Amino acid sequence: MLYLSRRELCGGLVAATVLNPIGVSATTSKTIFMVLWRGETEVEKGFRGHFEQLDQPVDIIVRSVERDADKVKEIVEEIKSVGPDLVYSWGTSVTLAIAGRDPDLSEGPDDYPPQITDIPVLFTMVSQPIKSRIIKEFGPTGRNVTGVSHLVPLETQFEAMQAYMPVDRISIIFTPTETNSMIAADRLVEIGQRMNVRVDQFPVPNTTDGSPDPEALPSLISEASASGAQFLYLGPDSFLGQYAQRVTDLANALQLPSFASVERMLSASDALYGLVARYQKVGQFTATKAERILFGNEDPANIPVELLPEFSYLIRSDVARKLNIYPSLALMDYAETIEP
């Protein structure tokens, strides 16, 4: 670590002042262009909170695609015209539409080409950036893109699931049209085989217009319960996120507890427990990278893409009581119990 004496520090400050006749102030307001999937969430609350705490002025322009990826094109044009200091993209779909795939991983010019290349792009809430081929690996990307992933690794989730009580059969309901969800479902089966736990997949069928059919959920959940599953895994699935309450209600009615992979499913539905990244923490962590770009003058190409280093084991005690399924006492060391 480099330590500066008081004299060196003062000298440095004076020199910086003299050599910077333009006098760019650290307090110059920066513009952040937020592109969101479904409006502002706890993540953005954490993001804003970080800058408020630092008392650093940022102007944030917010645009939400409202779960419609096609809207991103228009927003990209707006970004180009506004010329913000930073583009903030929420979720895998939005990020792919703005930052595109890593050029080295792209399968052709039509495979999500990067749309913004001259403005730093900071993504968040991308559950699997590598599988989505946005980045090659966690770490610096070498281009104008950096970001934060929030999803606890699936192996970890698997272990967390078993820490509550031993299980040997799990069911997963997922939306095949969602890349993330599909990847997660396959990966879960793979881990299950390795850990000697049977994983039954229950894909949500599409309606005639190609969108997932919410009407199919009761029968899927009944099947899952009938298969003898001890837990229902709720992955990072936007469709299921939308119908989370309904899904957990149906499952709980059949005494089938749910394990949530993201915080929202615990707060917005009646999933029993989950090992999750707290959204606010994700937002705060994303904000630290934004701060480095905006006020630290760091090149986003050198700022590593990272997994949020903080996860919480959350148990809905009301759901546990309702289902009469209680966790192992050993979990009480580090688990947090929450109620809505």
Next chain:
Amino acid sequence: MSEVEHLELTAETKNLEVLVEWIEEFCAEHWEAAAHEYRIQLVVEELFLNLIHHVEDEEGLDDTVTFQLKRTPQGAELTIVSSGPEFDPFDDAPEPDLDSPVDERTVGGLGIVIVRELTDDQSYKRVSGKNQLILSFGKETSEQSGSENNHEHSSSVGDSEDQTNLSAAAAPSESCRPRSITFQILAVLLVLVTASVASTAVLNYIKFERILTNATAARYDPVLREVDRSIGESLLRGLTLSSTQTTQTFLERSTQQFGQNFSLTVHDLDGATLFHSGEAVLAPDPVPAIGEIMSGSSQPDQYVRHAAITQNGVIVGTITLSHPTTEASWDIEEVSDELETAAIISLVPFLPLLLVLTILMIGRIEGRLHAGMLAVERASEKLTAQNPVEGIWRVQRFLGIVRKGQDWTREMTGSRPILLILLLGLLAFPFLIFGFLSVRVLEPKYLNEFETQTITAVTGVQRRVDYAVSAFGGLSTLRDVERVLDRARSSAPGMSFFALTDPDGDILHLSADFPLEVRSQISMLSAASTAAPVTPFEQTFFDLTGIALNSPVAMAEDGDSDLLITNLPITGENGDTIGLLYAGVDIETLNAVKRDIWIDTGVVIFAVILIATELLILVFSVLLIRPAWAIDFLMARLRHRDLRFTLPAFGGGSAKRVIQRINEAISQAAASARSTLCLILPSSKGPDTVHIPALSHVRLPLFLFFLAEALLRPILPQFLGTFAPTESDSNFWTGIIMAGFMATSLFSVLVGSFLSERTGGPRLVFFVGAVCSGFGMFGHLIANDFYSILGSRMLAGLGYGLVYAAAQVHVAKHTDPIRRTTGFSSFLAVIVAAEVCGPAIGGIVADRFGLFPAFSTAFALIVSSGALCLLLLPRISPSITNPNMRPELSRTEAASNQALQMTGWRSQLEMAREILSNKRFSVAIICFAIPAKALLTGGLFLLVPLIVFASGGGAAESARVLMGYGLAILLLLIFVAPLADRWRGFSLWVAAGSMVAAVGFIVPNGWILLGDGGLLFLFIATVLFGIGQTLSIPTQISFLLESTDRQTMRFGSGPVLGLFRFLERLGSFAGPLIAGVLLLHYSPDIALKWMALGAVLLSALGLSWFLAFGQQDEESQINALLIET
């Protein structure tokens, strides 16, 4: 005897001796007569020899002679009645010619002159046809003649004074007041006991401080282990330590639960602080091993405890718990004050008892001796040049009275042994009280720490249960409780059980080693308290001293178990108690500490008694034994009317004055009595000064010297191992270093033996040996590599051998040949006594203070030994070793022995060759002596401590195990030696002993239990080894001397024994080497087994040989056969 005694005998020369003894007996009973015994003896001898001549000359004469001795107030009256024609020697005998030259005088006639000169009154009567001579000894004074009434009770002024003196000596109880020696001994004992109690107090203080500090520092260890384990478990696959959000929450939750009594800090492996609750502390360096709790010292006012955090068995970080030192439930000053009070209380009742017993025993002996000495001194004052014969006789009589009437040795060992036992037992008294009070000082404080640690452990479980109950509703919602209880139990060592019960005490969840016992204990706990009531005395004692006499453990325990049971409530949503969480901690650790205290107390008592015994022996030797021995010698010489010897003044007080006076008297008498008949006079140079033996004087220096070496016994192998070259087997190199010691001692014992034979040899050789050892020991303190420690050890070995040889020669020179076994048993007893208490003391010192102070203590002991050797050992070898021997004879014998021994190296080799050609000698050496020594040095001194250390024991445990060996020898020696002398099948004794000793070392392997009970079996093994050595070692000497009868006759026993010691030491040298080589391939216990098996084999071979060929050589056997037939 009555006042008148008769003796009738025939006039034969052989009866002269009977007559002399009869007179002696009479005079011994009658002081009046005793004052004239010498004259009576001379007169009777003269007249009886005359009568024998008459009887031989005249045939048919009745040869019966009747003697009558009668006590008179002034002396004695002798009547002699004999047959024969009437003859009045005083009138009828012709006057002797005293004027003519000697050559011209006629033979005879002088006897009657002597009788006239030596008697005070003479008369002759013819009664019933027999001659009756009446001779009076002792003059009637004018006062006596003037007063008939007083006649029977008065005597001359001089005799009256004698009588007073003799009466004083005869009735010693009237003057047996204690004198300076008693008070000197009292002072020595007081200093010894007080210093020892004070030392014990310091040792206990250090022990208690360490125990309590460790216990307090470990107070939150259960929490640390639990938190550590929980963090490890929360590190699910794929997560990193820094990414676990739960860790911070968990730390805060834990510290909050214990009221912020401690802080918790989590570091990564680079030492960076990741999380902390409370003040962050520095990361440990180095990182502790998995499962280990490491003490840290980063903050002086904090107890810092570190543990490693693991993820899937790999260390990923560390967690540190720190809590303030001020939190201890005990105060170090309080412990110090209480131990000080305990020491004072222990000593206070001891002092009057010691005073009384010392005066009763030593004061009484000294008083009696002093009274006797005074009588002798006064008697010797009467010696004058005019009457030297009577004066000398007078002294002789008084010495006899002092020796006979005041036999202090009988006092000590015969009539009043109980006093000696009581006195030595009394020395244990303050230590026993102090041991008891020490336990009471420690118990409540230690127990409190136990309770705190238990509560800490229970609280950890309670927190989780409370949290779960508040989240989910009730005890019935808890799942996997047993797993949590098991885990919590494993986090708190010594925790016997955890139980979760309902409010009625019915067990819902249990984790226990013995579930059934726990159920009954918990149900019993609901009954009323069984705490013992405190008596008013106990309460008063507590109020005065702050030390509780009744054990809090006894009150805390329930029934027979050693469990301390604590419970905490589990509260429900409404604040009601919905359950109880019980924890039972096993207080075996406390019991073990108490056992340690008692064992250490026992060791100290033993050491103090041994040291006190050595001091008493020294004091008795200097002040009493040697003067008594001198009295014996002077008596023997004076009995033979031999005035050729005087003694150097030694001893102290009256004894020294008496010897000076007697010397003066003898010189005076010898100078003035040249013409007196019947005296053996010195040459014209005057009497020779005779040096008498001082056997006991070597004991204390020898004891201290061997104590120094024995102190190191339990720690030496471990200490030497630290100097082994890196990346090599330290045990092997330890064996090499120990062998280096043995090698130099092997040769120095031989060289020392020869040098000690010279004048003043033992003293000088002992001192040089002590100096060498002192430098060697100092070398241990400054050694920094293998070669420097090897050199130091070899130097110490050189000194060891010299001291051993010097002491042995000293014992040989100062012991009467016919009592040499007794002398050597005293030599062996000193070594064994040092071997018994040395390791134990060394273990305690090393345990409390460390290795450096232990070596420093050894160094100080060696220095003291060297100084004492100069102070105590005589410069000149004794002229005689038996008070009844004539000195010149003893000198001649010694000279002849020396002539044989000291005739050059070539003849020494010739002698060695001759001795070694004796097959019995060689077989005994190879099969018994060498294996015994090899097992002692390689097995007991090297392998046994290594086994103890390998099984997790420390210096103190090692010392206790080694103590078994010395104890066995010390206790058995007094029984075995006489038995062996009575039943002289020495070869069987030696072989049986060798086998028992060797089999002893196979015992631990027999059980294969070098785990929990390992040390006990090892102790049994060393005791068996000690028993075996007791059976074989003392008998080895007798066995060798018997089987080398011809060589012993030719060269004397010295060379045979010298060669034996040298060859025996080859075994001492080989022992560590063999052990070292075995250690290269085997663990210490297996190496010990192989050594023991080898010794058993050799013993069996030796026994078979002796059974086949016999103990004596063929010539002796044939001679024996011829005599029988």
